[in-house]
Amino acid sequence: MPSDRERTTAARRAGASVAGLMAEIADVGRDGARGGYSRPVYSTAEHELREWFVDQAARRGLDVETDRNGILWAWWDAPGSGRHDAVVTGSHLDSVPGGGAFDGPLGVASALIAVDRLRERGLTPGKPLALAVFPEEEGSRFGVACLGSRLLTGLIDPDRARTLRDPEGNTFADVAAKAGLDPRFLGPDPEAVGRIGSFVELHVEQGRGLIDLGQSVAVGSTILGHGRWRITVAGQGNHAGTTHMEDRRDPLVAAAAIVQAVREAALRHSGARATVGRIVPVPGGTNVIASSVSLWLDVRHVDDAVTAAVVERIHADARRVAAVEGCSVELREESLSPTAHFDPALRHRVGELLPEAPTLPTGAGHDAGVLAAVRPTAMLFVRNPSGISHSPEEHVEDDDAEAGAAALADVLAGLIGGA
Ligand code: HGY
Ligand code: MN
Ligand code: MN
Numbered sequence: 577m578p579s580d581r582e583r584t585t586a587a588r589r590a591g592a593s594v595a596g597l598m599a600e601i602a603d604v605g606r607d608g609a610r611g612g613y614s615r616p617v618y619s620t621a622e623h624e625l626r627e628w629f630v631d632q633a634a635r636r637g638l639d640v641e642t643d644r645n646g647i648l649w650a651w652w653d654a655p656g657s658g659r660h661d662a663v664v665t666g667s668h669l670d671s672v673p674g675g676g677a678f679d680g681p682l683g684v685a686s687a688l689i690a691v692d693r694l695r696e697r698g699l700t701p702g703k704p705l706a707l708a709v710f711p712e713e714e715g716s717r718f719g720v721a722c723l724g725s726r727l728l729t730g731l732i733d734p735d736r737a738r739t740l741r742d743p744e745g746n747t748f749a750d751v752a753a754k755a756g757l758d759p760r761f762l763g764p765d766p767e768a769v770g771r772i773g774s775f776v777e778l779h780v781e782q783g784r785g786l787i788d789l790g791q792s793v794a795v796g797s798t799i800l801g802h803g804r805w806r807i808t809v810a811g812q813g814n815h816a817g818t819t820h821m822e823d824r825r826d827p828l829v830a831a832a833a834i835v836q837a838v839r840e841a842a843l844r845h846s847g848a849r850a851t852v853g854r855i856v857p858v859p860g861g862t863n864v865i866a867s868s869v870s871l872w873l874d875v876r877h878v879d880d881a882v883t884a885a886v887v888e889r890i891h892a893d894a895r896r897v898a899a900v901e902g903c904s905v906e907l908r909e910e911s912l913s914p915t916a917h918f919d920p921a922l923r924h925r926v927g928e929l930l931p932e933a934p935t936l937p938t939g940a941g942h943d944a945g946v947l948a949a950v951r952p953t954a955m956l957f958v959r960n961p962s963g964i965s966h967s968p969e970e971h972v973e974d975d976d977a978e979a980g981a982a983a984l985a986d987v988l989a990g991l992i993g994g995a
Contacts, residue, residue, distance in 0.1 A: 592689060592692050593689065593977075593978060594682070594685050594686055594689050594974070594978055594980070594981050595974040595977055595978070597632065597688060597689065598677065598678070598681065598682070598685050598977070600628065601624075601625055601628055602677065604621050604624050604625055604628070605621030605622070605624070605625070605671065607673065607674050610673055611674055612674040612675050612676055612677075612968030612970075613671045613674070613675050613676070613677060613968075614672075614673045614674060614675070615669065615670050615671040615675075616670060616671075616673075616716055616717040616742075617670040617711045617712040617714075617716075617718070617723075617751075618646075618711070618717070618751050618752070618754070618755040619717075622669055622670050622711075623755070625669040625681065626648060626669060626709065629648060629669065629684060629709055630650075633688070636650075636652075636688065636691050636692070636695075638650035638651060638652055638691070638707065639651045639654055641654075642756070642757075643728070643765060643768055644758070644761040644762060644763070644765060645711070645724050645727040645728050645757070645763070645765065646724055646752060646757050647708060647709065647710055647711065647724050647725075647728060647768075648707075648709040649707075649768075650706060650707040650708075651704060651705070652691060652701060652704070652705040653704050653705065654704060654706075655704035655771050659703075659704060660770050660771060660772075660773060661704070661773035662703060662704040662705065662706055662771045662772055662773055663703055663704070663705050663706075663773060663776070663988060663991045663992045664705075664707075664708050664772050664775045664776075665683075665690065665705075665706075665707060665708070665775070665776045665777065665778065665984060665988060666684060666687050666706075666707045666708035666709055666710070666777065667680050667681075667682070667684050667687075667713070667777050667778065667779060667942075667943070668683075668684075668709065668710045668711070668712075668713030668714070668724075668943060669681055669684060670711065670712055670713055670714050670716065670717075671714060671716070672714050672716050672966045673716060674967070674968065675714075675965075675966055675967070675968075675970070676780070676964075676965055676966065676967055676968060676970025676971070677970065678780035678960070678970050678971070678972050679714075679779070679780055679782065679965055679966065679970060680713060680714075682778065682779065682780045682958060682972060682977065682980070683777055683779050683780075684707070684709055685977075685981075686778045686958075686977070686980050686981040686984050687778065687984065688707065689978075689981040689985075690981050690982075690984040690985040690988055691705075691707070693981065693982060693985035694985055694988060694989060694992075697985075697989065699989055701992040701993075702992055702993030703773065703991070703992045703993060704771070708775075710722070710724040710725050710728075710943040711723065711724040712724050713725070713942070713943055715804070715911065717742045717743075717751075718740040718741070718742055718748050719740060719806075719872075719910050719911070720732060720910060720911045721802075721804065721911050721913065721941050722911075722913070722942070722943050722946045723737065723740075723748075725943040725946040725947060726911075726946055727762055727763060727765075728764070728765050728768060728769060729946055729947065729949065730763070730764035731946060731949075732911075734762045734764075738752075738762060748762075749762075769950055769951065772947070772951045773951075773952070773991075774919075774922055774951065774953070774954070774991055775944060775947045775952070775953045776926070776944075776953070776954045776955070776956065776987055776988070776991070777943065777944035777953070777955050777956070778955070778956040778958065778981075778983075778984045779938075779940075779942060779944075779955060779956070779958070780957070780960050780970060781794065781936070781938070781957040781958060781959060781960045781963075782938065782939070782940040782960065782965035782966070783938070783939060783960075783963055783965075784963035785934075785936040785957070786934075786936070786957065786959035786960070787959065787960075787961060789934050789936075791932070791934055791959065792958065792959050792975070792976040792979035792980065792983075793930065793933050793956055793957065793976075793979055793980050793983045794933055794934050794935060794936040794956070794957045795923060795926050795930060795933050795935045795955070795956060795957075796918055796923075796935070796937070796938060796944070796954065796955030796956065797917075797918060797923070797935045797937050798878065798915055798917050798918065798937045798938070799913075799915065799916040799938055799940070799941060799942060799945040799948070799955075800876045800877065800878055800915060800937070800938065800939045800940075800941075801876060801877060801878065801879075801912075801913060801914045801915035802874065802875070802876035802883070802912075802913055802939075802941050803874075803875055803876075803883060803887070803909060803910075803911060803912035803913065804873065804874055804909075804910040804911045804912075805872070805875070805887060805907050805908060805909050805910060806871075806872055806873075806907070806908045806910055807831075807834060807870070807871045807872075807894055807906070807907050808868060808869070808905070808906045808907075809827035809830045809831050809834070809868060809869045809870075809871070809894070809898055809904070809905050810827060810868045810903055810904045810906075811824075811825040811826055811827035811865070811866065811867060811869075811901065811902065811903040812824070812825040812826075812865070812867065813858075813859070813864065813865055813867025813868075814864075814865040815863070815865070816862075816863040816864060816865055817863065819865060824865060825901060825903055826865050826866065826901060826903075827857070827866050827867070827868055827869040827898075828865075828866050828869050829901050830898040830903045830905075831855060831857075831871055833897035833901075834871060834890070834893070834894045834898075834905075835852045835855075837890060837893035837894065837897060838850045838851070838852055838873060840893075841886050841890045841893065842875070842886060844886075844889070845877065845882050845885065845886055847877055847878060847882075848875070848876070848877045848882060848886050849874075849875070849876045849877070849939065850873065850875045850876075850886055850890070851875075852871050852873055852874075853872065853874065854871070854872040855869060855870070855871050855872075856869070856870045857869045858870075872910075873887070873907075875890075876939060877915075878915050879915070880914045880915060890907075891905075891907045913941055913945055913946070916944075916945035916949070916953075918944075918948055918953055918954050918955065919948065919952035919953055919954065921952065922952040922953065922954045923935075923954055925990065925991070926954045926956075926987050928990070929986050929987050929989075929990040930956075930983050930986060930987065933956075933983065936957055938955070938957065940965065942955065956980065956983055958972055958976055958977060958979070958980035959972065959973070959976045960972055961973060961976075
């Protein structure tokens with residue numbers, strides 16, 4: 577059985593730097609059409625990344641288990657029953673369509689390297705330590721952000737989760753079953769949540785905060801409240817050539833006006849952000865007037881009441897512009913997360929451990945935002961010199977990546993105690 581030090585040496589030989597680990601997965605899930613990466617949950621690409629993580633964890637002597645919701649837990653000294661003080665770190669491996677290389681995987685790779693750094697320091701944890709990988713953080717396949725952590729914490733009804741469908745019509749239950757889960761057991765896992773004493777997620781910064789501060793690493797303060805709604809506009813499908821303009825009830829025309837109304841509604845509230853990033857006409861033929869159109873709305877604001885007011889205004893505007901076109905409109909909430917404030921005591925402790933690191937809010941959602949509602953949670957952000965994310969232009973310099981892993985190791989060392 578190799579000693580911890582031998583394992584670390586072996587891991588270091590195996591490209592054990594954050595940049596080295598990221599290079600190992602750099603070709604997984606590349607999207608030739610969109611650019612960047614498309615790694616939907618339980619796709620071949622994401623499955624390959626999960627396998628890679630399990631292998632990297634095993635090389636470090638971590639014991640990996642997959643829980644009923646598909647969350648991977650790699651334990652350095654798994655907790656005995658009745659323990660509620662485990663320190664957990666990790667992130668996600670799934671991506672948005674055409675996403676960047678770092679959103680998610682950076683936190684997972686940094687957690688692996690942080691274990692190496694702790695071992696190099698000869699540290700033996702005084703508490704259980706786990707690396708976690710959450711499925712469907714982006715909600716890109718089944719439409720609900722942070723689906724894995726919502727199931728874990730009981731934030732989504734398991735029956736609703738089981739019947740969620742991907743764009744091809746596959747249910748989450750069927751896809752999860754094919755991934756090796758038993759859909760009957762999807763749902764709240766109070767024992768798994770109860771083991772967590774604190775959760776720390778490292779993530780690429782998805783804005784410009786650290787660029788402007790000239791720093792590599794920041795400590796998270798809040799996560800902007802955010803939600804997703806599906807707007808369906810119904811009109812009259814018809815022939816593009818035989819239907820006179822005055823005889824049309826074209827839902828795509830109404831949808832175009834709704835997209836403009838979305839921007840105007842957001843601009844009425846300082847700090848609000850509202851986006852339509854996805855429009856799907858049915859049937860979607862070049863020579864066909866659509867019969868219906870779905871638009872997906874993403875609205876965010878630090879004040880949850882403002883988010884609600886923006887959505888309400890958009891709904892009213894959508895009804896109005898649709899009526900002008902002789903169409904009807906339905907708006908349905910798909911997921912909603914209130915603004916998350918990280919645990920003040922943990923945030924203070926992390927600040928003590930990283931005295932140079934500034935604090936930053938984030939406009940991006942994370943599993944840490946879901947867990948923050950039930951367990952002490954903190955986040956670390958690593959500088960992204962492009963300030964761009966959910967795009968192939970997302971980037972992290974090698975030095976900043978190593979600084980992030982070192983900062984994570986410092987935080988974990990401080991939290992797990994031990995010798
Ligand atoms: O959408 C978000 O904010 C996150 O990247 N899932
Ligand atoms: Mn993301
Ligand atoms: Mn992310």
